Amino acid sequence: MQVLRYREGAYHEEEISVESISSRTSFNEDYDVTWIRVTGLGDTALLEQLGEKFHIHMLALEGIVNTMQRPKFEDYGAYFFVVLKSIHSWEQEENIPISQVSMLVGEKIVITFEEKEEFFFHAVWERVVSNKGLIRKKKADFLAYSLVDAIVDSYFSVLEKLGEELEQLEERLIYDPDKEAIHAIHRMKRQMLQLRRALWPLREVIGNMERGVTSLIHSTTTVYLRDVYDHVIDMLDVIENYREMLSGMLDIYLSSVSNRMNEIMKVLTVISTIFIPLTFITSLYGMNFIFMPELKYQWAYPAVLGVMLLISLAMILFFWRKKWL
Structure with missing residues (x-):
């Protein structure tokens, strides 16, 4: 567990243990905002200590541990609780590795619970330490916005990679369709469904934060949240476009396979048609008649x-003029 406390002119960072939580009277001390970052959800003693120290509701603690739930927003008065889904370093595997990030936001404190270490949070941490931008001048709600924005930004790189893969797959379907292409289409459709399940409820979560459902988010921060909300909407539109493209690619694949089969059948039909009169001629002389005068020539x-x-040759020429070949 890491703790970062800061105000406009100073900051302090440290790592603390489970045993030291109950003995501390305050985490804020002389600082305006405290960010407590918990990585990993296996230490139940730590979660219980934090729950007692900060009076975290039992339902919120259950939401932190349950990593299979969808993104949500809950207001508990003194703090609000947010569950988000983030993408944890995807390199075009079969499934997109989506992990859970839970966040408790109070007036002067933000506690994040990461299922896996979220490397894009390091950039936010570094911004606080190096005093870049407005983050040190703002309150805890702006830190919460910055973390949500970092999570949303993690989806852009994935969508960019999927877009590049879609372009390559489209060319492959046109010039060389094979069985692996159809497997790639179905794999990407599953990945799009994963992203949609993570982003669709995220829109509602950020919408609740942006509309001022809780008094802990100030009006100066809602402007930034509105921008994040627009990004989520844009990404959902991109996902829907990609899904339509994949459906179209499936039709292209089926059409390509059908056209290839038609070409094969056309060649076989031409060959069969050419041999029909030849077979007739050879079968004619296979008849056991005695009087066939040309047999003596x-x-x-x-x-x-x-x-x-x-x-x-005449049949081949006829087929060619009819443009059947």
């Missing part, structure tokens, strides 16, 4: 072969 056999060749 010296050049009858080469003549029949020549006739068969002329028939084949």
